[in-house]
Amino acid sequence: MLRRSFRAMGTDVELLLDAEPGERAEGALDRAEAELERLEQVMSRFRADSELSLLNRDGRTEAASHDLVRVVKLAIEARQATGGLFDPTVHDAVVAAGYDRTFDALPLALAADATSTLCVDSTQGPCGGGVRVEGTTIELEPGTRLDLGGIGKGYAVDRVADVLAVVGPCLVNAGGDLAVRGGAWPVGVTDELTLELTRGGMATSGRDRRRWQRDGEERHHLIDPATGRPAVDAPIRVTVVAASAVAAEVAAKAAFLGGDVDLPRVIVTADGSTVLAGGLA
Secondary structure, X not given: OEEEEEEEOOEEEEEEEOOOOOHHHHHHHHHHHHHHHHHXXXXXXXXXXXXXXXXXXXXXXXXXXXXXXXXXXXHHHHHHHOOOOOOOOOHHHHHHHOOOOOHHHOOOEEOOOOOOOOOOOOOOOOOOOOEEEEOOEEEEOOOOOOOOHHHHHHHHHHHHHHHHHOOOXXXXXXXXXXXXEEEEEEEEOOOOOEEEEEEEEEEEEEOOOOEXXXXXXXXXXXXXXXXXEXXXXXXXXEEEEEOOHHHHXXXXXXXXXXXXXXXXXXXXXXXXXXXXXXXXO
């Protein structure tokens, strides 16, 4: 079993590859690591020169890369499929909540903010502004900016798993967003619960890791598009297993916000209880 660990996309990444040591396997691991770095340069809102940051600054691009077009389309499709619970246009709401820099650089306590109107009104969803994608052109409604953090990470994990799968069964883990190709992989979900993954992906949406204080109130990065603020009365976290990491990421966010999700999932409720659903027992 070959293992490689590094930092990317603001989180710890682990690559596991069931293959014989050698040049072919090491080359695949190198390509996988390089692919994550490339996709981060496309989709990170924390890099001023990323493709996404330039789109958010200008409001329009006529030469978007295949990856940016694909992820934006997936995000808009997810918004429609979840009735707006998953919404990529919550960028300004996330920033207003205090998540305006990488989490590694975010202090545990922030000064008070005066922002109260965090999302624009739109017929496209409870929170978000309009996004038009046509060919390689992406155009944002005035005042709209995109945050592709979760779905972008899921997309990257799926892509990297495909790179490694050419060499052998593999697992890719980027901060809890997982994709597996072949093999059987035990994955710890809670201290007491381990699931075995043989295909597809897994993702977790939770408020127990990326959180901070602002003006005496606890904030976290999971925005409820209906209010434009960090979700309240939500479970601690929801973990979902799906056909891909992208699908798991979307479903986990929707389930965290109370949406009806018909997939295997593990919910840790506000009182710390663990609930199995979607066929898990």
